[in-house]
Amino acid sequence: GPGILTRTLLNAGVRVVALESNSAFLPNLQSLENSLDGQLKVIYCDFFRLDPLVTGTVKPPAMCSDKLFETIGVAAVPWRADVPVKVFGILPQRKERNTLWRLLFALYECSSIYRYGRIELNIFISEKEYKVLTAKPGDARAYQALSVLWQVGCEIQLLHKEPWSSFVTNLKNGGLAVPKSTWLPNDHLCLVRLTPQQNLFTGGLKPTNSSTFIFLVKQCLAKPKSRLADKLNSWSLDSSGKLLTELEIPKSAATRNLYPEDYRRLFEALQNSSVFTETWFHDEVLESIRNIN
């Protein structure tokens, strides 16, 4: 945009790379870039169109992450190392949920921006999505697969809440461009910090098998009132609830009663047991990847 955030960051004394997706704003930003001594770098790029799924040549403002990181001169660091880059931004409201899912897959696969380490996101998202990301078991409607997966994947901090009325919107009818929400409160934009967990890949979870984890969580929470034991039985993953007893999960637990950590433990236990070798399950996971991508 006009560079207000950029100027604030520059005043704080940090090195800034500004990604601008609208060419109309570029000249102004570029003149700012030229007036500074290398503290600012302006790139014509849309952060939310990094690594597009379509095949063929990538045209700006879409971009490949390796090209972006090469341009800004940041090299990949090991997962457990410190945060190499911090990102500030506002999630486009229209495809907020899509973007959250795409980032999530990249996170679990260590692909795209997460190939370079634990990138920290500081992003404005709508209050309703914030509620989903931080929901706990028992929060009816808010607790979803997205909650489990983000909570396992990242530390989530709320930095600031700003009422929608503080924002000028350009909707044709003059109204606020606030997404409708029936069940969850949605009166603010929330600035949220998402820092990938350092120990994400220390247990049985690996970037190579994480798609199975995502698949498992999504299937379980597709109908949150169903009993976990029934689900596992119907997939012939568990017999006689032995697994659940070992994990100290009550046999009558509904899938929405499990904490994110429980899902992680469940997955790791399944990973170790023989039943997970059932090939059809992997075929399904493979299929689900195709549907997502």
Add this chain to the structure above:
Amino acid sequence: LFRYLHQLKSAGFHVDELFQKCLFEEDEKEKVLSAIRIVQPNYQLPPPANPQTCKSSLLQDFYSKEKAVSYPKLDFTVQELQERFQQQLEMELGSTVTIESVESAKPLTPQAIKARKLLATLRSQWHSSLLQALQKSKHNMSSLKEVSGYDILYPYLCLLPDEEYVGIMMQILGALSPQGESLVVLARELGSKVYNRYITQRKLRSHQLEKVQEVYEGYIHLLAKDSQPDNYLPREYWEKLVTEAGFGPSLNLKGCNWPYMLVMRLGMHMLELLVQAVKVPRNILNPRLEPRLIPVLYHIYSFRSSWQVGLIKPHPIFSQLVSDAAETLLTFSSSAIPMLCPPVPWTSPNFGAYLLNDTRLMRFVDGVTQHQLLLDQCPLVNLHPVLDALNQLGNCAWKINQPVLDIIISIFNDKGNEKLDIPPPISEAPRPPSAPGNSSTWNKSLKHELLLCKKKTAEMHSLRMDALYKLSIANYVRDKVFWFPHNMDFRGRTYPCPPYFNHLGNDVTRAILLFAEGRPLGPKGLDWLKIHLINLTGLKKKEALQERLEYANEIMEEILDSADHPLTGRKWWMNTDEPWQALACCMEIAKASRSPDPAAYISHFPVHQDGSCNGLQHYAALGRDLIGAVSVNLMPCGVPQDVYSAVAQQVEEFRRKDAEQGVKVAQVLQGFVSRKVVKQTVMTVVYGVTRYGGRLQIEKRLREIDDFPEEYLWEASHYLVKQVFNGIKEMFSATRDIQNWLTESAKLIAQSGRTVEWVTPLGLPIVQPYYRSRSTVLNCGMQHLSVKNSSNSQKPDTVKQKNAFPPNFIHSLDSTHMMLTALHCLRQGLTFVSVHDCYWTHALTVDTMNQICRQQFVALHGEKILQDLSEFMLEKYCSPGRETRAPWQKKLMEQLSDVPKTGEFNLKKVMDSTYFFS
């Protein structure tokens, strides 16, 4: 009784109406009669109503008794038809038919024998566990004290013997593809199978079947060759017999449509039983695993962008067993097999076609009931032409072209042939790359490749099964004569009822169908066969008929070679547009030309005549567009005109002018404007393609041209679609006006909250079934199911009502033209069937059919079609006499009254146009 009769009278009814309008089952009618006679001892049944005759001006000749010709006889005796009726009845009573698939010719491997044994054992186990589960669930429901939402199902689980429910579930299990199926589809199938069985039961119990049987016995005298000729149409004769037998309306069952919601609930319940009860030992294929029972079916969600779809998939162990067993028996519902006797003639929207299977006159999308209501309200006499046309199409007897079928089966059982549209077996599917070790270590590209392989295999499987069904059914009836009962969609377009194997199918299925009735070729028949062959090849499209004939004579050697050595010779037939029909035609020509007197050769071969861009033909005739009429062959011409080339020329003209004016994109397009680029867009303009869709089509064509500069794709396609629309406007000026008038009228009607309705010139009432869908969530144990809700209070979907009206209106006209042609062909004793705008008859009668087809087109468009439509809609939507008229109503009235002007074209010219249908 006295009081009841008094009440009846005081409410304005006459006792007679009881017997004229009510539906009776079993002996209800006799009981009612004797009850009335207690009060009125001298009461006599009302005399049967005089049959009414349709007054449509288009069919005056057709229905006038003076000119009536006796109904064409079939080549069967009464006795033979009676036997066929019995066969058909037995088949329908059994509800399913199990037939040998064409793959049974393959030798059996020891592995297959073993797998079959295993499967048989498992199936009997599944059968008993399903029975147990069903009984248990019924017991639980019946013992529920309070009225909970769920036990509304209980009565519906008691309609049939338990064994039948289990049979239906086993049938669904047997037909499940390895890729699985969505819950909604399976639930609907299960539910409607129960419904169909129940209807059959009711027909048996209410003695309706016996009545049908009695009437049918009389009915076949109209069709059999050894009985008295009668001046009746099938429908008239059937009605006469029904009246004479005193059945009256009792032959129709009382309406008992189950709500869609109920069908789905019932289906879901049965599906849940299946998923819970059917299990297989995990170690059945691999003894090293621990022996544990695992479910055969599992439930999984597939996530699409914003919603999730529940799927039921078979466990790979089960799929493996099924594929190992290579079973060669296929089970179909009896309505999937062509009928073995002439169909019951349609006499009302609810009665006709099969003997027992429930069939509707008009197909509808699930949950939409508006057409059925409209048909029920329509005076029956107005439907007579449509019913008679459907009966005529359904009464065409068919047989199998055995030599062609045998060749196709031999290729099918060998390795298939994608080029000839014979799907190869799964064993020919691409092998997935060998993947090392654990699947979690595979990299992205390997996963991608595996996925592609899986996708290809799944596609091949469904194509293969489709062909297997078609060929197996064809093989099952290979020595029989059979019939395709017909019904129609809401616009009156007709379709054969059996879903897999019928004459609407692809080249392969069409090539194995012959008319059961043979006719001599006559003096011109052989020539027509030759022209038909050249038409099938797709060659010589721009040449006159005479030249096509000469070309056929030139390549006679190739034709005979193809006929004599189809697989070992020079294989000329394989490189044609419709290879299998071409091969069949080659064989027919060979036989005919080698017979001592070709003119006397008895041919069963159907010869086709196609309308050239039929939608535009109707538009051009409606608007009397002179240039347009010439380009779609309404005007006599020495050679066939090609509307696509004409539009391409017009567009090129515009482009040249623009290029001279210095328009950049017009200059870039130099040399790229061709028939191919514009064809699809011109073709779909009639069916309402928008600029947006048209641009995408053209962009796709331009992309196919290698040396077209990519950076201009968007601009060029944008420019071209504009010019194509302009070109069409120039050539079909009135057409565009009519299209706009129809669209605008539909828009205003839909905006006023009504659905668009009209009546075809044949009297068929039509309503566009597009509503804003409201869905209801069905709360079932396994999954919540969102089901589209339909009720009469639904609001119309404005956008669909508007956009679909012009194409639907044109389709209602083309179906009217087809029906008129069918009926008049019947009066001339021709065999006639149609695939929408492609008409089939014997080689002998092509000329007569062509003449009738043109006469009826002229007659149809001689009616004041648009004027009538305008009057009908004004009456319907702008009810007169109201003092206060809202502004929108005034606007609608102005719009509907403003019928577009028409051009100068003299419609009579069509009579002499050779290439109108050719």
